Amino acid sequence: MTMQSDSTLATTARVGEAVPSFAFDPGDPWTVTFQTGLARAGLTGRRVYEVGVGSGANIAFMLRFCGAAMVLGSDLDPRLPLLAQQLVAEVAPDLVNRFRPIPGSVSLIDTPVAMGEVTGVDAVVACLPQVPDPDDALYTRFHLTQLASAAALRDRVADHLAHYYPWTAFQEYPFNALGLGLNEALLRRVRACAPQAQVVLNFGCRIGKRVLFALFEANHYRPEELASCIVRQHPGTDISFFVAVEAAMRGTGYEQDVVCEFYADPAGSHRLSATEAKLLLDADPTTSVYHEISVLRGNPAA
Amino acid sequence: MTAPALDCRGLSPAVTVLRIKQAASAADADPAAPLPVLLDEDCSHELVTRALGELGDRVRFVVPEPGPAGFWWQRPDLAYGDGQLRLGGTGLAELAGQVGTPAYVYRADRVAENVGRVSAALGAAGLDHRVYYAIKANRAPALLTYLRTRNMCGADVCSTGELQHALSCGFAPEAISFTGTSLSAREIATLARFDRLRVNLDSLSALDNLGRACPGREVGLRINPAAGVGYQGDDRLNYSGGTTTKFGIYREHLAEALAIAARWGLRIVRIHFHVGCGYLDAQLDQLERALDAANAFTEDLPDLREVNLGGGLGVPHTAADRPLDLARWAAAVAGRFGGRGLTVAVEPGDYLVKDAGLLLTTVTYTERRRDVLFAGLDAGFNLAMEPAFYGLPCEPVAVVPRWDEGQVDYTVVGNINEALDQWAVGHRMPLLHEGDHVALINAGGYASAMRSAHCLRGEVAEVLLIDEEPADRPAVRTQSGGR
Numbered sequence: 001m002t003m004q005s006d007s008t009l010a011t012t013a014r015v016g017e018a019v020p021s022f023a024f025d026p027g028d029p030w031t032v033t034f035q036t037g038l039a040r041a042g043l044t045g046r047r048v049y050e051v052g053v054g055s056g057a058n059i060a061f062m063l064r065f066c067g068a069a070m071v072l073g074s075d076l077d078p079r080l081p082l083l084a085q086q087l088v089a090e091v092a093p094d095l096v097n098r099f100r101p102i103p104g105s106v107s108l109i110d111t112p113v114a115m116g117e118v119t120g121v122d123a124v125v126a127c128l129p130q131v132p133d134p135d136d137a138l139y140t141r142f143h144l145t146q147l148a149s150a151a152a153l154r155d156r157v158a159d160h161l162a163h164y165y166p167w168t169a170f171q172e173y174p175f176n177a178l179g180l181g182l183n184e185a186l187l188r189r190v191r192a193c194a195p196q197a198q199v200v201l202n203f204g205c206r207i208g209k210r211v212l213f214a215l216f217e218a219n220h221y222r223p224e225e226l227a228s229c230i231v232r233q234h235p236g237t238d239i240s241f242f243v244a245v246e247a248a249m250r251g252t253g254y255e256q257d258v259v260c261e262f263y264a265d266p267a268g269s270h271r272l273s274a275t276e277a278k279l280l281l282d283a284d285p286t287t288s289v290y291h292e293i294s295v296l297r298g299n300p301a302a
Numbered sequence: 303m304t305a306p307a308l309d310c311r312g313l314s315p316a317v318t319v320l321r322i323k324q325a326a327s328a329a330d331a332d333p334a335a336p337l338p339v340l341l342d343e344d345c346s347h348e349l350v351t352r353a354l355g356e357l358g359d360r361v362r363f364v365v366p367e368p369g370p371a372g373f374w375w376q377r378p379d380l381a382y383g384d385g386q387l388r389l390g391g392t393g394l395a396e397l398a399g400q401v402g403t404p405a406y407v408y409r410a411d412r413v414a415e416n417v418g419r420v421s422a423a424l425g426a427a428g429l430d431h432r433v434y435y436a437i438k439a440n441r442a443p444a445l446l447t448y449l450r451t452r453n454m455c456g457a458d459v460c461s462t463g464e465l466q467h468a469l470s471c472g473f474a475p476e477a478i479s480f481t482g483t484s485l486s487a488r489e490i491a492t493l494a495r496f497d498r499l500r501v502n503l504d505s506l507s508a509l510d511n512l513g514r515a516c517p518g519r520e521v522g523l524r525i526n527p528a529a530g531v532g533y534q535g536d537d538r539l540n541y542s543g544g545t546t547t548k549f550g551i552y553r554e555h556l557a558e559a560l561a562i563a564a565r566w567g568l569r570i571v572r573i574h575f576h577v578g579c580g581y582l583d584a585q586l587d588q589l590e591r592a593l594d595a596a597n598a599f600t601e602d603l604p605d606l607r608e609v610n611l612g613g614g615l616g617v618p619h620t621a622a623d624r625p626l627d628l629a630r631w632a633a634a635v636a637g638r639f640g641g642r643g644l645t646v647a648v649e650p651g652d653y654l655v656k657d658a659g660l661l662l663t664t665v666t667y668t669e670r671r672r673d674v675l676f677a678g679l680d681a682g683f684n685l686a687m688e689p690a691f692y693g694l695p696c697e698p699v700a701v702v703p704r705w706d707e708g709q710v711d712y713t714v715v716g717n718i719n720e721a722l723d724q725w726a727v728g729h730r731m732p733l734l735h736e737g738d739h740v741a742l743i744n745a746g747g748y749a750s751a752m753r754s755a756h757c758l759r760g761e762v763a764e765v766l767l768i769d770e771e772p773a774d775r776p777a778v779r780t781q782s783g784g785r
Contacts, residue, residue: 110378174321192378215312245320248320
């Protein structure tokens with residue numbers, strides 16, 4: 001293991017780059033809530049795989065505060081697992097040998113090495129985008145059909161892919177209809193590779209918490225909530241998708257069955273539809289609207 | 303060509319309506335074209351149709367396949383899709399129709415993925431390593447040349463015939479590891495002509511003969527650590543356990559081997575051992591004992607540069623088998639041989655190719671005799687001998703399962719006039735009809751390579767599938783998302 005660490009740190013030094021600013025802000029309420037959930041996930045002595053390691057903040061947290069025996073992790077950005085290892089080496093040098101970075105650019109767990117590693121883990125954790133990319137071809141057409149306007153993204157920010165996912169590419173997954181195709185793809189892959197593993201996912205509840213539970217149940221997991229919090233809608237994420245979903249439901253008789261959940265206040269007492277939230281934001285982009293985030297654990301159903 | 307059905311299983315009627323409306327909004331779709339939809343079994347056709355209004359006229363509800371949620375052998379590249387078993391992107395019913403049966407079918411990219419996993423595990427454990435594919439597992443020339451051109455591994459051969467074959471498929475002598483047994487004088491003479499070949503001698507007599515033929519050469523010594531391992535503890539697969547075997551030089555004969563080497567000026571730079579076949583997680587403790595026993599040889603070999611572990615890494619054969627934890631395996635190796643300036647070589651065969659291939663067959667009859675329901679296939683054990691010889695099953699899997707007709711227990715048999723010609727006994731699978739196709743999975747290793755023409759039923763096709771490179775892989779950031 002010593003040789004592995006030496007060699008990987010050498011690679012990190014060659015990379016010689018700072019953690020991208022968007023990788024993870026440890027004080028971000030999404031991160032804080034996710035870690036609250038991870039602390040309740042019973043990871044002591046467990047082998048954990050994190051899909052999307054970001055800066056490595058969650059890895060250090062799971063090793064230091066959750067007592068995980070081993071954490072493995074990958075990211076679409078091939079720089080991040082090595083930078084995460086560097087972070088762990090800095091904040092928890094005694095634990096760095098218990099983190100194994102999975103090399104390369106890894107989408108979900110879609111490389112042979114990642115799949116092989118996932119077969120032996122007790123838990124897979126992730127926080128994945130749940131909003132279609134406004135530039136996605138299928139989404140563009142859906143938006144146009146429902147809202148009679150193009151889904152124009154005003155500013156393409158550096159962490160665009162941290163907010164959005166390519167919707168068309170996950171159209172084979174039924175819950176893609178609700179922006180959950182990427183999460184469903186992960187559940188199915190984990191189910192196939194590691195049927196014994198629990199899955200802990202961090203969700204925005206804008207599409208409604210009830211359907212998040214349905215996502216787990218439909219994929220043969222028993223869901224339970226580990227943590228939740230109401231947060232301000234991130235200004236970098238366009239919520240037109242939720243508005244289009246509400247528009248699509250009008251006139252079907254099922255308007256009350258697919259209800260997007262936003263709030264006008266941080267306490268979550270004044271409920272807004274996505275359409276109402278979007279109108280407020282369009283009128284004044286500095287307006288704060290809120291939604292719940294929730295950490296859900298899926299235990300494999302018998 | 304019919305569009306694939308829109309999968310709405312698991313969705314409520316409301317979300318099903320939403321999903322159909324989303325699919326219908328695709329601009330490139332013919333606005334009048336039918337929309338095939340797979341509904342969840344709890345979802346009412348009538349309610350969905352009514353909610354969709356005019357769009358409901360385009361919807362064609364497809365009967366869902368009531369198959370089980372998952373199979374132990376299922377993985378992303380071996381699963382049902384569009385009603386048939388698929389290996390990679392290839393539909394096996396379609397392939398059977400094109401090439402006929404019986405036919406071995408291999409997915410080359412799966413082999414490459416398996417090589418990559420082994421190599422990555424050794425690398426992650428900090429080991430300088432080499433992987434040699436044991437071509438005795440599957441010597442299909444197309445597969446060997448594919449591996450050679452990918453430059454992912456060398457070749458392990460066990461005879462001069464295999465040596466010539468590896469050379470003919472593009473492997474250079476220095477990329478070939480030779481470990482044969484019971485070598486003839488003619489084979490020794492052949493080996494002597496290849497001075498860059500990595501030869502490992504497995505007996506005192508072979509060491510003496512090669513020393514005489516080419517004194518001063520660097521060689522490897524196949525040792526027998528007198529501790530072994532096999533799939534599910536099966537002694538037939540244990541190459542160096544309690545019973546004295548023909549494989550390698552025991553510790554008590556090492557001094558004699560060193561004397562022979564000294565006589566001919568041979569430098570023993572490598573030890574080689576192969577302690578058994580098919581080991582999985584459950585056998586790793588046994589493997590560790592064998593590694594310890596092998597490690598004990600190294601103190602007497604001052605010129606040692608390489609430790610060759612042979613092969614033996616197994617793949618799951620039944621639902622009860624837990625896959626080998628490569629990280630744990632590599633850590634066990636690194637714990638003995640890491641950090642000592644040694645190269646670790648490994649020679650997997652089955653691990654690389656077995657789950658990458660299957661034997662496609664056709665049902666010739668189904669018939670109940672007494673209380674046993676038989677399904678006969680057009681392929682017998684002569685095309686895949688491991689199930690009969692070693693108890694390593696090739697599970698029969700329906701290629702186009704008839705889920706709606708129920709499942710029954712079959713004794714699946716071949717077309718060879720031998721009593722042991724049984725693929726599975728009391729095996730539950732969807733109802734089979736004559737002419738249906740059945741895939742015998744895990745037939746990528748030691749099937750074609752060991753086949754015979756027994757009963758003159760050796761005719762079989764062989765197909766290597768190579769994935770198309772997607773032109774434009776979607777980029778997905780899978781971290782810190784969802785804001």
